[in-house]
Amino acid sequence: MDVLTRIFRGLKQAPQFSFHPKCVQIELTHLFSCYSGLVPNPSKTNVYFAGVRSDVKALILRDIGYVEDHFPFKYLGVPLHSSRLTRDLLQPLLARIRAKMGHLESLHLTYAGKVTLLNSVIFGIEAFWCASLLLPKGIIKELEAQCRKFLWGTTGNRRFIFFSWEKVCRARKHGGLGIREVLSWNKALLLHMFWKLCHKPTSIWMQWSCHYIFKKSSCWDLNSEVCLSPIWTKILRNRDEFIQLMGSREAAKCCFQQWVTRPKFPVLEAYSVFRGEQLEPKWMRPILDSIVIPRHALTATLAAQNGLATVDKLCSSGMVLVNRCVLCCRAAEDAQHLFFACPFSQHLMQQILA
Known part of the structure; x- marks a missing residue:
């Protein structure tokens, strides 16, 4: 950088000296290769100026032989800008994730399968951008909204959610589903x-x-x-x-x-x-065992934290008018009754443990 600065400063201070453009370009290419170990491709190399007079700019462009370009531009698919990133520059990220989720929604996956895809495919796309720049909070909220719709269901197939996204983003050993929080x-x-x-x-x-x-x-x-x-x-x-x-x-x-x-x-x-550090509930230890099927582990995690869409919660949401257990039809259905107090559930548990 010091050598290039001295060359451009000399051109600015003493324009009466004429350098052959090809010789100057070869010299600059040689200096760049010595410092970086790379060789610039003239057809893919552009020059960006800031705070340079138009006459000096024209002199530099004439001698180095490259084309001037302006911000913003993309490098490896990530937008680069000299000022704050706007929402319009980050639209390709949102569009790519929407397209990927639209394709995956047609696969009729279970909750456990969706969690796996969110942590592998979707967050693989986000990680490439997150490693290069800090995303605006508005973009992060929209990304999380897309992830919520993919996990629990879209607006066309609405589902009542009784498990907050903050709990979803907790680690599995802390009572969550293991989805990474974007911010x-x-x-x-x-x-x-x-x-x-x-x-x-x-x-x-x-x-x-x-x-x-x-x-x-x-x-x-x-x-x-x-x-x-x-x-x-x-x-x-x-x-x-x-x-x-x-x-x-x-x-x-x-x-x-x-x-x-x-x-x-x-x-x-x-x-x-x-x-931040979170407490590890003791009831998660048997659920985290490797022999537990992921779909069953997810259901048990929701049940332990009263996150299942039982009839009592559906009644409070106005979806169901009569609160009655669908297994025994004798009492109101909630998580405690469904898994422990219901006679049918007790009989089924005895048959499993026998």
Whole structure:
């Protein structure tokens, strides 16, 4: 970068000297290859300017032979912008997830199958974007709304839901369904960028950031209120939130020292920090056994937390007018009666345990 800056500064200060465009382009390509180990493709390489006079811009474009382009643009499918990302720039992510969910909804899957697909296919699409930028809260709410509709049913096939999304996003050992919460997962992946600075900044972007942004100061000392680019402001604010959750800067540094020694960033551990510690209910231990069928484990999880659509809840929602157990027709149906007090359920349990 210093060599390129000196070349462009010399062109600006002494325009009377004429350089052959082809020679300047070859020299710049050689310098770029020496610093990065990459070779630019002229047909796919564009130049972006900021704060440059039009005459200097024309001189640079004439000598390097590349085409000028403007923000925003896409890199590996992710939109890049010099300012805050707008909703319009993130529409491809929403459209891709809607298309994927529309295809999966026609498969008539069970709840357990939908949970598996949400954690593998859908969040695989989100993770690619979440690892590069912090999504706006409006986009995150819309993503969670799409996931809720896919899990519990669409508006055309409405189902009454008695299990909050906050409980759904808990880990299975904490009484949830194990679906990752988008905001905490996004923050954990964004913390990976900060981990790279503390680990070994091998990429060009990381080396440039250490030299021009952090300079000689530590990456823990730079104030997040300093006027930086939107992505760096979010990275530093994400670091400050991690410090607050850990209790102190020293505790955060100690945690990072353990993570830096690992070859890969522990995303799940960072995700658990942003989600917060939760109590592990004892009734989940038998449900988590490997011999339990996933569909049965999910039903048992909902039943233990009174999340099933029993007749008493359907009556309170106005869907059913008469509250009567469909098995014995003797008493009102709720979760306690359906699984433990109903004579038919008791007889069936005795036959299973016999």
